Amino acid sequence: MRRTISIKLLLLVCFYFSLGINGLISKQNEPIPVVMFHGMGDTAYGSIIVIKKVLESEIPNIYVTSIRNGNNVEEDFISGFIGNLNDQVSSACEIIRNDPKLQSGYNSIGFSQGGQILRAIAQRCPNPPMRNLISLGGQHQGVYGLPHCFGDTNQTNYLCNLVRQYIRLGAYTPAIQNMVVQAEFWHDPLKEKEYQANSIFLADINNERQPRNQSYKDNLLQLKNLVLVKFTKETIVEPKESEWFEFYKPGQANEIVPLRQSPIYTEDWLGLKQLDQSGRLKLLAIDGDHLRFNMTWFRAQIVKKFLL
Template structure:
């Protein structure tokens, strides 16, 4: 090969490398967090595969608690959520692919965890937070547990026994976002996770609001819950103290058109990853730019 040919080949290779790097870096990386009874590379792997196929070169990672799928699965029931947030923050900070920021997708309780990460771990910056089916005002009941019958029954028995008993609060994930509308004061006093990230305790943690309003967008289920003292009538987010007094910045996000409350037909997390809704409402507005 003569010198001119060698020069042309070098130019072509360099040109292809530039194109590849441009494609690779054109999309903001995505961090996913799974829900109860799932694992980092379990059922949500279909979302990872879909995004990688649709958005060429995108970096998608999924947070795993523990060293294997079994440990990750049990962490969705039996690992303190504050510890999970702390561990996930360390994982995200250590990933060089995320150093310039990332978008986040949380599935069910994974949405609460990612919101806590946004509030507690502002670096590297979370840009868009997409919470699919997140129970941001908590749960009062445990429907459609996706784990084995044995572990689901165990969780229900523990919650019925006493969600706000300190040992249960410290060790049972679902107790940490259990919100009893019949015992609001007990919930605020004893909840070690949800009441904290919703800034329901005194004194308020101003950094939670400061950090959350840095998001470009928060796309979520609707932050609704039962009116205090009963378990039938549900209030709108805008009627809640959380919004009116703007404890975590939702009102400010809403007023600047960065709070997007979306709904879809179907049961909890019942959407088709290849379907029109997911593409039009999630991928195109939040992940494609």
């Protein structure tokens, strides 16, 4: 009788143990989830939904989510123009932390200004870990000019004109910095010291103030790859070189300093040099205008190389 009970207990333990092992194997075989962040003039489930569908068709069983700001589509749309980016990053970090499907890590894709927002998330919120950060046209050294806005709706044009008016009033005044998204990564090379002192978002995440924030560098170095995509016929981002962390030489707005000659790289206060020397900084270029790429390129250069 005791022997029969022992055998049953042994079989029961083996059964539950096998369930645990199978669950672990299944979890390990699951594709890494993807978090997307939209840019100006879009929403979490607007035009970038096309990318979600491509990822789901290319990678079976993948979980793809998109960060939404606010309580509805309208609030999310407006957040691309009006709001405090530091608050948006904090909110996004909380969303990511509370998503059970992201707890083992995730890849990220940022569209336009969503690229620098996701970078801020990587630097400020390392848990759960971001694996690959893919920035499509992100303005990592900011912008100095608003030639025209991306999108042709009346609401987009109205908000773009409003942003221009606010920036003219004084991009680095506290009121504008805390309210206008584009002012928070407005980088005036003719007012470099004023930018570094008063930019509440970009100067901070680029670690341009003393003392340097060592955690920003340490956390960015946890990435498997930092993928920066520049659009060579750019008409939205000025200068387009900002998409590769390049920018004007201070004091003028003509000469661009190459990335590997810039202080942010040579002094390496953000970790870009270490990422580059270890082969984890990927600089890609597309012969097209802002966010203009085809799915053949996206599948070959992004999905197959960084998301599978």
